[in-house]
Structure formats: structure tokens, C-alpha cells
Amino acid sequence: MSGDDFAFLDLPAIEAAPRLLGCILEREIDGHVVRAEIVETEAYDQTDAASHSYKGRTPRTDVMFGPSGHLYVYFTYGMHYCCNIVTSGDGHGAAVLIRAVEPLEGMEVIEKRRGRTGVETTNGPAKLCRALGIDKRMNGHDLRHAPLKLVVQDALSESAITRTTRIGISRAIEKPWRFYITGNPYVSKF
DNA sequence: AGCGGGATTTTCT
């Protein structure tokens, strides 16, 4: 796939989130290539009390208001990074949190970076950032380019996707804006 | 398997 593969990221986050399932993150790190399939996502947008962008544009959330297809990385709990893919074009303050990925290539590199094996390497938003070497320096990165690319795949069928409420938030907990590939062992919580 | 607490720092009230 090529060209305007990223066009769907100009849709609202709630529509882009399920569409990102099955897409691949390709990372060049430590002289190796690591590839992982996105298996769990959550949508956040400016009308949403749980979103970092809810209260408007700030230095922290600046990237969420920028062009789609870029990476929004935030730091939390004093030690963890989590990453989002910015959606809906300019000015809307929306993004999709990547909550879990399934390693496809470079598992040795991932396990070494994590100090864990199997599903424990990437079944959570901060875990996968550690595994793929995503931190503050990656904030704002355009996913069209190395060393971290989003490789868009065909949309999964609706029957392969489970939709539920989001995890780890205290506001707008009722919104069913979490999506995951049904039965995938790398999903953070069933 | 499940619960409780600690780590540790940025951001907002």
C-alpha cells in the first residue's frame, strides 16, 4: 500500500481506532528491524472528558491538535510513556491510544528491551512503548518516515473486532471507545 | 488468580 494510505486518519478518532487494528508499526532500533501488529486501541477526542485535549491546546497536548499520522507521546505515573496516533486532521485535538501490539519480527530485541517474554512484552500501552523504544523524543514524529513507520493494512472485518469501554480512566468511563482483535493473546485485558 | 501498595514526575487545581 502507498500514497494516501493515511487518509483514514483524517476521520474522527472513534472511526480511525477500529481501522488501526491490524496495521503494523515498523521500528528501526539497535541496528534491527522490529515489526508489531496493532491489536488494541482506544479513541480520545476533544469533546471527551477523559481526553488530554478536553481542556484545550497546551504544550503537552500540542501534537494532538496538529496533523494526523503523527505520534503523540505522553509521560505518566512518573515513569511510563504511552503513545497515540493523531487523527482527524488539524485543530480537533484527537488521537488513538495504542494499548497493545503483537510482535511479528524482532522478538529477541523486544524481549531484551523488556526483560520479559511472550505476551508480557507488549500487552499494555507503556509496555509496548518500552519494547519499541518510544519515549519523549518520539513525540510529534511523522509515522510516514523511519525510524518508526505505520504500515497501513486492509481494514479488519467487523466480526473480528470487539468493542468495549476504555481502561484506566475515571471520567467518561461509559463511552465504548475501546477496540481490540477478538481473542488475540496480546490484548491487555479481556 | 486476585488484591494492595509502591515507584516517581509531570500536569493541573
Next chain:
DNA sequence: GAAAATCCCGCTT
């Protein structure tokens, strides 16, 4: 000063 889009360890069933 408190909360935070979390993770890991240790203790109890």
C-alpha cells in the same frame, strides 16, 4: 497538593 489513558512485586487465597 493531588491525580495521573501504568506496571511490577509480594502477599494471600
